[in-house]
Amino acid sequence: MIRLTTQRQIILEELAKVKTHPTASELYDMVRKRLPRIGLGTVYRNLELMAENGMILKLEVGGTQKRFDATTEDHYHIRCSRCGRVDDIDIPVIDSLVESAAKSTDYQILGHHVEFTGICPDCQKKPKPGLQ
Amino acid sequence: MIRLTTQRQIILEELAKVKTHPTASELYDMVRKRLPRIGLGTVYRNLELMAENGMILKLEVGGTQKRFDATTEDHYHIRCSRCGRVDDIDIPVIDSLVESAAKSTDYQILGHHVEFTGICPDCQKKPKPGLQ
DNA sequence: CTGCATGCAAACCGTTTGCATCCCC
DNA sequence: GGGGATGCAAACGGTTTGCATGCAG
Numbered sequence: 001m002i003r004l005t006t007q008r009q010i011i012l013e014e015l016a017k018v019k020t021h022p023t024a025s026e027l028y029d030m031v032r033k034r035l036p037r038i039g040l041g042t043v044y045r046n047l048e049l050m051a052e053n054g055m056i057l058k059l060e061v062g063g064t065q066k067r068f069d070a071t072t073e074d075h076y077h078i079r080c081s082r083c084g085r086v087d088d089i090d091i092p093v094i095d096s097l098v099e100s101a102a103k104s105t106d107y108q109i110l111g112h113h114v115e116f117t118g119i120c121p122d123c124q125k126k127p128k129p130g131l132q
Numbered sequence: 133m134i135r136l137t138t139q140r141q142i143i144l145e146e147l148a149k150v151k152t153h154p155t156a157s158e159l160y161d162m163v164r165k166r167l168p169r170i171g172l173g174t175v176y177r178n179l180e181l182m183a184e185n186g187m188i189l190k191l192e193v194g195g196t197q198k199r200f201d202a203t204t205e206d207h208y209h210i211r212c213s214r215c216g217r218v219d220d221i222d223i224p225v226i227d228s229l230v231e232s233a234a235k236s237t238d239y240q241i242l243g244h245h246v247e248f249t250g251i252c253p254d255c256q257k258k259p260k261p262g263l264q
Numbered sequence: 265c266t267g268c269a270t271g272c273a274a275a276c277c278g279t280t281t282g283c284a285t286c287c288c289c
Numbered sequence: 290g291g292g293g294a295t296g297c298a299a300a301c302g303g304t305t306t307g308c309a310t311g312c313a314g
Binding site: 059060061062063076078080081087089090091097098100101104105106107108109110111112113114115116117118119120121124 | 192193194195208210211212213219221222223229230232233236237238239240241242243244245246247248249250251252253256
């Protein structure tokens with residue numbers, strides 16, 4: 001596997017602490033409390049590297065920023081269309097989807113992901129779109 | 133609805149021509165052959181506007197760039213993990229997914245999308261990852 | 265000592281925006 | 290003539306990268 005440097009270890013620990021699926025810069029802020037001199041680049045490099053090595057999951061979800069997940073088992077997500085927050089959806093993964101899809105494409109299918117969109121509890125409480 | 137300017141019309145026509153789901157700049161290149169002086173900003177503005185008005189679909193898929201689709205009916209997609217190309221997957225949309233998901237979240241669910249990942253026919257033919 | 269990892273800052277890429285001009289009603 | 294739409298270019302936000310330094314084997 002890969003060497004577990006202090007930075008990597010702390011990034012991993014901080015990621016595992018939360019059930020939300022933080023973006024790189026959210027994680028950067030979390031990690032910086034323990035390693036004030038760490039650089040954003042290091043966070044990106046290590047997240048990428050750990051994702052390649054299957055230690056974490058890089059979520060391929062909609063929205064502008066990539067998000068990361070310490071849980072590497074296959075599962076689905078829901079994304080808040082107002083604030084971008086992402087949470088797990090705890091329903092069984094439907095592997096048979098891949099079989100059906102295989103019949104309708106020439107792609108070599110590697111996997112699938114279901115992403116729900118909705119309004120998260122926090123945003124439901126708030127008035128409306130952008131402000132206040 | 134919205135005013136159908138020359139630019140909008142041509143963007144729409146070019147988008148409808150292809151079954152792939154082009155990015156804004158791919159579309160920009162296509163449109164530029166007919167409207168050489170059009171600006172990238174105009175393409176972005178109009179895609180956004182037409183998406184808001186339900187004339188086209190803005191795909192919330194993984195990958196770095198947004199992609200657009202002239203087909204506005206709900207359907208699933210597959211994305212090539214090598215080249216990023218996106219194609220339709222012609223299997224029935226499973227509305228019951230939303231019901232199951234609703235039981236496991238406090239979000240107010242608005243919709244869902246299934247995205248398969250795989251290797252497209254073109255990339256299967258080519259040697260390996262990046263180059264050549 | 266040697267090489268990978270880091271911090272830092274600049275570069276990059278996709279997208280958005282401000283502004284002066286243009287065009288159509 | 291007036292308001293939205295356009296072309297252009299600059300700004301922006303997220304991510305990547307080059308480079309000199311640091312640290313661990």
